[in-house]
Amino acid sequence: MFFLKDERGGILPFTISVLGVIILAGALAVNTVRVEHRRSVSQSILDICVLNSAAQRQTLPPREALDDCLVKHGFEAEITAFEATTGRTKSVTASAETSLESFFLRETQTYDIGVASSAAEALTNLEIVLALDVSASLLTAGGGSALPFADLKAAAKQFVATMLAEDTQGRVQITLLPYSSHVNLGADLAAVFNVSNAPQNMMVNGAQVGPDVTQKRCVDVPASGFGQTAISRTTALQAVPFVDTLGSTSQSTSYVAPTNATFAVAQLQNTVCSFFRLAPSPSTSNVVRLPDFTAAGQQGTVDTVAERIAALQARIDGLQATGETSINLGMRWALAFLDPSMRPVFGDFASQGRMPEMSANFPTDFGNATGVKVVVLMSDGTNRTEARMPDNLARGPSPFWIGNDGNMSWFNAARSGASKYWVPHNATWQAMPWQNATNSGAAARQMDYEEVWRRMKVSYVAWHFHARSVSQATGSANNAARAAAYSAAMNTYLPSANSITDSTKDTQLTQACNAARLQGIYVYSLLFQTATTSSPTLASCATAPSMSYNATPADLQAAFAAIALHISMLQLNE
Incomplete structure (x- = not known):
């Protein structure tokens, strides 16, 4: 049986069918892309604006800030739900809907598009101790004509201005801790510890003998206490006596009277407990200053950010260089003022009107997710052996x-x-x-x-x-x-x-730095390069190598600025 071969046929209907399917698939693809593009753009804009309205620095009310941002970005959707909370944690949640009509379809279809976004920003407490070396070596001019001490003051003042610039809610707490041979707590702060044999003004036959020493309060920290952060307020601490060990005299065979102000009389600035008699009296120059600490009834002078900055900068301006270098003591006391055991002290000063009410919440507990603790440890050299009187x-x-x-x-x-x-x-x-x-x-x-x-x-x-x-x-x-x-x-x-050797001080510094690491305290070390020898122990104290800085007088401000920027990043990341 034979079959005839006939190649004629109906390919056209098949082609038309396939073409129709292709056109339909293309139309669906185009509409899908359009919907996804609209959804993506709407989501991006909503995310940006929700973040903006949830920012703690945002001064507009959350809904007003959101609407203003959406208009500026050409947002085409309609807000269908909004919720905001303010306080230490500020949060914003918003939902929006929009629609999009189809292209290329016989019957127009409407695609409903919904987007939602939420953001929250918590206020991060930032506790900083600015521990500044004010030893006499800073009075030795370097390569330039200006003294290094002047450069230190300028850089430190810029640092505190940067850190406090937008702190309208008192969440940045800065303690100024100058140190040289010792750390001078001053009368107010020393009174909260169990200090024995503190120097008192001496009266003989109704007349005062020697200078006013009411603010001269340095104490010896027990050698066993450098491996921890707290300093007990009940353990007896021995005060450093008033002895002018640093002053010089005239070595001639001629008699010089004990009342000679230049060669005989004991001077405040020539003792190992750094202190100067400057206005106002009694002076608080070279004395530790807790955050926004003032005299009683003077808290109104540090209400605004500008006033807080000015008051702290004035204290930095008043610092005087004298004595040897004890980086170990600067670091040890810095840890004490970040330890939560000091919170009752801050609270008492706040209740007395000596510190802001906000300060009563500080220092925060170690490990608190809402806080960052930082020590900025600056020195121009090594620990120095210190002569001590029996x-x-x-x-x-x-x-x-x-x-x-x-x-x-x-x-x-x-x-x-x-x-x-x-x-x-x-x-x-x-x-x-x-x-x-x-x-x-x-x-x-x-x-x-x-x-x-x-x-x-x-x-x-x-x-x-x-x-x-x-x-x-x-x-x-x-x-x-x-x-x-x-x-x-x-x-x-x-x-x-009877001396305290430089090697002993280095060991104690290492112990204090290790204690900081155990408690999650960030340490920035800054070696201010002058003619003195550098300190490998100071560099190793930093939390990480990237947090150790070397700076000459010319670039000291840049180093402080880099530290300020890094601290701000820590504050954001935490």
Whole structure:
């Protein structure tokens, strides 16, 4: 059987059918793309505007801020639901709907498009301790004509202005902590700790002896306390005595009176507890300042951001450079003021009108998700060995006597013979303490060591009582004898065996830095490069290598600005 081959047929109907399917699929694809584009654009705009209205820095009411933003972005949908909350956590939730008609379809269809967005921003508490080295080496000019100390002040002032610039709600708390040989707490802050033997103003026969020391409050931190953050308010802390160990004297054979303001009189700025007598009186220069701390009844002077910045900058301007370097103590006290155990202290000061009410909530607990704790630790060099006077030579009966005419004598028990009292003003030895030229009137009075050091520098005592008593004659042999006597006296009053060495301070600094890491405290270290030796221990104290900065006087402000920017990023990320 045969079949005929016939290639004629109806391909056209098939082609038309396929073409129709293609056109329909294309129309559906176009409409799908259009719907997705509208949805994507609407979602993006709504996300942007919800974030904007939820921002803590947004000054407009949330709904007003949202509507204003949507109009500016040409938002084509209609808000169907809105909810906002304000407070420490500000949140905004919004929903919107829009529609889109189809293209290319025989019967027009309407696509309903819905979008929703929500955002929240919590206020992050930022607690900063700005620990600034104010040792005397900052008074040594570097390569330029300006002193490094002036550069430090300018950079620190810019830093606090940056950090406080938009803090209208008091969530940024900055403690200013200057340090050199020690950290001076000042009278108000020292009063909250159990401090013993704090220097007091001394009165003799109704007259004050020596300077006003009411703000001079440095204390010794127990060696065992550097591995923790809190400093107990009940444990006894020994106050550092008032002794002018840093001042110099005139080493001549001629008599210099103990009232000589340049070479004899003990000066506030020459003690290891850094302090200066500047206006207003009593001075708080070089004293720790808690956040927005003021005198009683003066909180109204730090109400605005501008006033808070100005008050803190004024304190920075008032800092004075003196003493040696104890980075370990600067870091140790910085941790104490970030520890939650200080919250009752902040609360008490707030209730007394010395700090803002907001400050009563600080320091926050460690690990609190709403807070970031930061130490900015700045120094221009290494820890320095510090000479310390033994307690028995700082307090208690002394071998020094004062006559009723104000002249003094010194009892030298080691001298042979009956004449054991050296009288500097007439360069003689005698058997009794000097009373006056006629040995009449009130008897000579034995001074306590506290009175001796309140009146005179250690160097003056060592030279004009010890060295000059050996000989007043000239010549190399006599000069050598006086020099040996002076050195022996200085080593007696400030023995090397009683010193706190730089290596001990480095160990204590390392312990304090490790304690900061354990509690999640961020540490920025800033080495201010001058002529002094750099400190590897300071660099290693930083939380991360990227948080350790080296800066010359010329770029110190840039370093502080970089730290401020990094802290702001931490605040956002937290």
